[in-house]
Amino acid sequence: MSDYITFALPKGRIMQDSMELFAKIGITCPEMEKGSRKLVFENPESKFRFMAVRATDVPTYVEYGCADLGVVGKDTLLEQGKDLYEPLDLKFGYCRMVVAEPKELRREDDPVNWSNIRVATKYPNVTERYFAAKGIQVELIKLYGSIELAPLVGLSERIVDLVSTGATLRENGMVEVETIAEITTRLIVNRASLKTKHQRITRIIEGLEKVIGDQVKLSV
Numbered sequence: 771m772s773d774y775i776t777f778a779l780p781k782g783r784i785m786q787d788s789m790e791l792f793a794k795i796g797i798t799c800p801e802m803e804k805g806s807r808k809l810v811f812e813n814p815e816s817k818f819r820f821m822a823v824r825a826t827d828v829p830t831y832v833e834y835g836c837a838d839l840g841v842v843g844k845d846t847l848l849e850q851g852k853d854l855y856e857p858l859d860l861k862f863g864y865c866r867m868v869v870a871e872p873k874e875l876r877r878e879d880d881p882v883n884w885s886n887i888r889v890a891t892k893y894p895n896v897t898e899r900y901f902a903a904k905g906i907q908v909e910l911i912k913l914y915g916s917i918e919l920a921p922l923v924g925l926s927e928r929i930v931d932l933v934s935t936g937a938t939l940r941e942n943g944m945v946e947v948e949t950i951a952e953i954t955t956r957l958i959v960n961r962a963s964l965k966t967k968h969q970r971i972t973r974i975i976e977g978l979e980k981v982i983g984d985q986v987k988l989s990v
């Protein structure tokens with residue numbers, strides 16, 4: 771067993787907030803430089819290791835125990851449904867997962883009456899569950915980005931995607947129809963690591979919990 775605690779962090783938009791939060795409980799990595807192409811960074815003094823991975827791959831590294839802990843959006847967890855311990859809402863990366871459609875095509879009638887709606891999304895599992903629960907049969911079209919383009923060019927009638935400022939929907943002439951879930955960033959933990967490295971991991975969870983609690987108190 772490695773004496774390091776290893777974090778899987780997403781390379782994209784939540785990396786910086788993650789490192790800023792960890793710094794508040796004394797977890798830092800001086801070796802980590804902005805713009806570096808390196809994927810693993812170590813702090814040999816404090817025995818922390820950081821891996822920079824695709825956001826959607828974070829749960830996999832944690833599930834297989836290559837990382838003890840991971841930072842990931844709730845959207846990814848909902849989509850992948852892996853068996854991971856999720857002890858903390860880190861309270862950043864706020865966005866919403868929504869159903870949206872082109873403004874000019876907005877139909878006032880109940881979508882239950884539509885037959886065979888095509889929905890483009892990065893989240894086919896969540897989308898299928900959501901519409902199935904409403905008794906609506908949809909054709910899922912899995913895309914990997916620029917989801918808002920799909921209805922504009924006739925690939926789908928609707929999309930399921932994340933919205934934060936709303937600028938992407940607006941600038942592409944789309945409107946929200948329904949909210950599926952409120953999304954924030956979560957801490958996830960490998961279940962075996964929680965046992966084998968119990969003391970250090972528990973200390974990290976408790977430290978983060980306190981910092982986040984204090985931040986929330988300050989903002990109300």
Ligand SMILES: Nc1ncnc2c1ncn2[C@@H]1O[C@H](COP(=O)(O)OP(=O)(O)OP(=O)(O)O)[C@@H](O)[C@H]1O
Nearest residue numbers: 782783784824825826843844845863865932933934
């Ligand atoms: N406006 C937003 N759009 C997309 N994700 C957001 C937004 N705001 C916050 N997030 C959160 O940031 C997480 C990571 O997003 P990021 O764009 O870095 O990765 P990605 O490009 O979606 O994933 P991948 O690299 O695997 O394709 C999302 O899973 C989500 O939880």
Ligand SMILES: O=P(O)(O)OC[C@H]1O[C@H](OP(=O)(O)OP(=O)(O)O)[C@H](O)[C@@H]1O
Nearest residue numbers: 915916917931932933934935936937938
């Ligand atoms: O409400 P907004 O602030 O405009 O943010 C929402 C947009 O941001 C994300 O896209 P991203 O930048 O990850 O691009 P991609 O979907 O092409 O990967 C998301 O998929 C939306 O398209």
